[in-house]
Amino acid sequence: MTGQGNTAVGRPRSFDTDEALHQAMLVFWKQGYEGASLTDLTGAMGITKTSMYAAFGNKEQLFRKALERYTDGPAAYGLRALEEPTARAVAAAFLNGSVRTTTQPDCPAGCLGVQGALAAGEAGTPAHEVLAEWRNVAGRRLEERFRRAAEEGDLPPGASARRLALYVMTVAFGIAVQAAGGIGRADLQEVADAAMDAWPA
Amino acid sequence: MTGQGNTAVGRPRSFDTDEALHQAMLVFWKQGYEGASLTDLTGAMGITKTSMYAAFGNKEQLFRKALERYTDGPAAYGLRALEEPTARAVAAAFLNGSVRTTTQPDCPAGCLGVQGALAAGEAGTPAHEVLAEWRNVAGRRLEERFRRAAEEGDLPPGASARRLALYVMTVAFGIAVQAAGGIGRADLQEVADAAMDAWPA
DNA sequence: CGAGTTCAGTACCGAACGGTACTTAACTCT
DNA sequence: AGAGTTAAGTACCGTTCGGTACTGAACTCG
Numbered sequence: 358m359t360g361q362g363n364t365a366v367g368r369p370r371s372f373d374t375d376e377a378l379h380q381a382m383l384v385f386w387k388q389g390y391e392g393a394s395l396t397d398l399t400g401a402m403g404i405t406k407t408s409m410y411a412a413f414g415n416k417e418q419l420f421r422k423a424l425e426r427y428t429d430g431p432a433a434y435g436l437r438a439l440e441e442p443t444a445r446a447v448a449a450a451f452l453n454g455s456v457r458t459t460t461q462p463d464c465p466a467g468c469l470g471v472q473g474a475l476a477a478g479e480a481g482t483p484a485h486e487v488l489a490e491w492r493n494v495a496g497r498r499l500e501e502r503f504r505r506a507a508e509e510g511d512l513p514p515g516a517s518a519r520r521l522a523l524y525v526m527t528v529a530f531g532i533a534v535q536a537a538g539g540i541g542r543a544d545l546q547e548v549a550d551a552a553m554d555a556w557p558a
Numbered sequence: 559m560t561g562q563g564n565t566a567v568g569r570p571r572s573f574d575t576d577e578a579l580h581q582a583m584l585v586f587w588k589q590g591y592e593g594a595s596l597t598d599l600t601g602a603m604g605i606t607k608t609s610m611y612a613a614f615g616n617k618e619q620l621f622r623k624a625l626e627r628y629t630d631g632p633a634a635y636g637l638r639a640l641e642e643p644t645a646r647a648v649a650a651a652f653l654n655g656s657v658r659t660t661t662q663p664d665c666p667a668g669c670l671g672v673q674g675a676l677a678a679g680e681a682g683t684p685a686h687e688v689l690a691e692w693r694n695v696a697g698r699r700l701e702e703r704f705r706r707a708a709e710e711g712d713l714p715p716g717a718s719a720r721r722l723a724l725y726v727m728t729v730a731f732g733i734a735v736q737a738a739g740g741i742g743r744a745d746l747q748e749v750a751d752a753a754m755d756a757w758p759a
Numbered sequence: 760c761g762a763g764t765t766c767a768g769t770a771c772c773g774a775a776c777g778g779t780a781c782t783t784a785a786c787t788c789t
Numbered sequence: 790a791g792a793g794t795t796a797a798g799t800a801c802c803g804t805t806c807g808g809t810a811c812t813g814a815a816c817t818c819g
Contacts, residue, residue: 569784571796609796
C-alpha cells in the first residue's frame with residue numbers, strides 16, 4: 358500500500374521514465390528481446406543498470422512495459438481501425454495502418470509484436486509467449502468486430518468472421534516481415550490493396 | 559587443392575555430418591540464430607564444440623549451411639511450385655506448401671527463413687541479412703515465373719508480376735508468423751484459400 | 760540541522776557466451 | 790612397425806551476459 362501521491366519523498370528521479378521507456382521500446386523493436394542486451398538498452402535510455410532495475414524491475418518487465426507503450430503508440434492504428442463504419446473499411450484501415458507503422462522512417466522497420474521474439478531460446482520464451490498472446494488478442498478483437506458486422510448485415514451470409522480476421526491478421530504480419538527485410542512503403546501499400554481484392558461481396 | 563576423393567586418410571569422422579546438420583537446422587529453426595547457443599546446437603548434434611568447428615567453421619557458417627539444407631528440404635516446395643502449369647496453380651501450390659511446412663508436426667512451427675533472425679542485435683546481423691536476401695531471392699523467382707506467365711497470356715493484361723509475387727510472398731510470410739504463434743494447419747489452410755480469392759481473372 | 764527515504768553510480772557477482780590450444784585416439788600408407 | 794594425417798575430447802581463453810551489494814548524493818519532513 359505504498360502511496361502514489363504526488364508528494365515526492367526522497368531523492369527525485371533524474372530522468373524521464375516515459376522517454377526512457379520509449380528508447381527501450383525502440384531497441385527491442387530493432388534488435389528483438391534476446392538481441393537487446395542490458396548494455397544496449399540502458400545505453401539508449403541514458404541511465405545505468407541500477408536505475409533501470411529500480412524503475413522497471415528487470416529485463417522481462419521492461420519488455421512488457423515497452424510492449425504496452427508500443428500498443429498505445431505505434432500500434433494504436435489497430436484499435437482505431439475497429440471504429441470504421443464497415444467491415445471492409447475496418448480491414449482496409451488495419452492493413453493501411455500496418456503498412457504505415459512498419460515503414461515509418463524514424464522507427465525500426467517491421468513490427469515489435471512480430472519480430473520481438475518470433476523464435477527464441479530458453480531465456481526468451483516468456484517474451485515469445487507474451488507476443489504470441491498479443492497477436493492473438495489483436496486477432497480476436499478483429500474477429501469480434503467482424504462478427505458484429507455479420508449480425509448487422511454488413512457481410513454476406515456465407516462469410517466467416519473468424520476466417521476473415523485470420524486473413525487480415527496474416528496479411529498484416531506478412532507486411533511486417535517484408536518491412537523488416539527492407540521492402541518499401543509503396544510496394545507494401547500495393548500489397549495491402551491487392552489483399553483487399555479478396556474481400557467478399 | 560586438398561583432394562576430396564573417397565580415399566580416406568587420417569582418423570575417420572565418427573558422426574554423420576548430414577544428420578548433425580539436420581539437427582542444427584532444427585535448433586536454429588526453433589530458437590533463432592541468436593537464441594541458439596553453441597551448447598544447444600552441439601548438444602542436439604551429438605558432438606563437441608571442437609568437432610563442430612572442425613566440420614563447419616563457426617556458428618555463422620553452420621547457420622548458412624543449415625539454411626541451405628532447409629532450402630533443399632523443408633522449403634523445397636518453393637521451387638516445386640514454380641513448375642505448376644499456370645500462374646494461379648503456382649501461387650496456390652506455394653501457399654499450400656508454406657502451410658504444410660510451417661505446421662509440420664515433427665518440426666518447429668513456422669519458417670526458418672522468417673523467424674531465424676527477423677530482428678537481431680549486432681551479433682546476429684549477418685544472419686539477419688542472409689535471411690532477408692533468402693526471402694528476396696524467393697520473391698524474385700516467383701516474380702520471374704509470373705512475368706513468364708504474363709508473356710504466355712496466362713495472366714490478364716493489367717496484372718503486375720512484381721505485385722502478384724510480392725502479394726503471395728507476403729501471405730506466405732504471414733502464414734509463417736501465425737504458425738510460429740501456434741495457429742493450426744486447418745485455420746492456415748483456410749487463410750491460404752481466402753488469399754487466392756484475390757487472384758486476378 | 761538531523762532523520763528518514765529514495766535514487767544514482769561504482770564495482771562486483773556467478774554463469775554462460777563464442778572460440779581455441781593441446782593432448783590423445785583412430786585411421787592409411789610405406 | 791613406424792610415419793603421417795585427421796578427428797575427438799578436455800580444459801581453458803577473454804568477454805559479455807543479466808543481476809545485485811554497497812556507498813554517496815539529493816530530496817522532504819520534523
